[in-house]
Amino acid sequence: MQYNKVNDGIIEELKTIVGAANVLTEHEKMEMYARDEVSDQLWEKMPEVVVKPENALQISEIVKLANRELVPITPRGGGTGLAAGAVPMIGGIVLSLEKMNRILEVDTENLFMVVEPGVTTGEVQKTAREHGLLYAGDPCSADSSFIGGNVATNAGGNKAVKYGVTTRHIYGLEIVMPNGDIVTFGGKNVKDVTGYDIVHLIVGSEGTLGIVTKIWLKLMPLPKYVADLLIPFADMQTAIKVVPKIMTAGIIPTCLEFMDSLSIKAAEMYLNKKLPYSDAGAYIICEVDGTSETQVQDDYETIGKLCQENGALEVFVADNKSTQERIWKARKSYAEAIRMLSPVYCMEDIVVPVSEIPKCLEAIERISKKYDCKIPSCGHAGDGNIHATILREGRDDHAWHELKDNVLRELYEVVYQLGGNLSGEHGIGAKRAEAMHKHMTEAQLNVLRSIKKALDPNNIMNPGKVLVLQ
Known part of the structure; x- marks a missing residue:
């Protein structure tokens, strides 16, 4: 696809749409929009212009302008992504949603919150708690990630084992389509099968099919009782093999996480604090919640006993807020802590069936030894999601890229x-578009291409992401 450059005329039109203060063209002001949290410079690219719209009507006008002029648009949330999904790899317009940051409604009768995409996930969680409610989406980057970015990638997080990933909590979306139309699908109806399920097509589409401007989030009553377990094991394999036993014990944990020894040590360095049992080969971190104190206690005692019978060194129960925060700070600091080991790294996000996690971790260890590199791993054991991170350490550019490949x-x-x-x-x-193409069948890719072509025939919406189009 041949795109046009952003010229002075386009910049003046953008200023007319959003105001001159919301259009950035200076290099030093645009630099932060040239990357996300991927540490490798290979996935950095300067935008030609950055715009900061304040409502859906402005976005609609920007999209119409981009379509007319054949200029690509890269929608951007908080910039906390780990796949270069919000980086303008083909240049053009970066459309930042940072100014669309209002919580529009908290409906305590129907248990919904209506928000704009620039609200941080942490603010959504905090507002829900203030009303005695729970927003169960809980990515580790909640304090800095935007809820719009969570929608774009169908973010998972710690509570996905029990409460599901982002898509389970999205019941309605307002979307600016690639032709500039503003449409709304879904809303506060808990049941709705009227037409195609466009809401859940857009969730996870990474800004390639439209720009989300309003989100209907489902809330639930806040659990009255919560307990966390920190369970150290001598080695990773012993730890991870207990996960299927927990998942089939008749209990659905809220969270079920793991950290290997390298991740534990990195967290200690980053937090500059001694962690409990930090000499262990692995952690399992488990959370249970419920409306009954007795039920929560029964659940964590059952899990603790299972772990002790299967090689746990200890079972540490945290049933107060300060101790719980201490445990979770170690897990949630993983990405930042990894930088203490190596400022440049390649964090992967692989997922396998829960029963296959032990084999996958064995393979990671084997590959690590084969190529003489460190690959610390942690992740969401309860749903098979492993964050394995290749560390560059002291390698030069050539050796690093060869190692990664x-x-x-x-x-x-x-x-x-x-x-x-x-x-x-x-x-x-x-970051993973070429790999996805390699591992998908042509028939699968044709389905995705057909959807993209139907909705975005000029391929202006976040081109180069997800699909590599000719």
């Missing part, structure tokens, strides 16, 4: 052999 080729092959897939929650973006 070799490790990822073998890692992805293992994942697909185990019935898994490339991404559980971070998305495909630009």
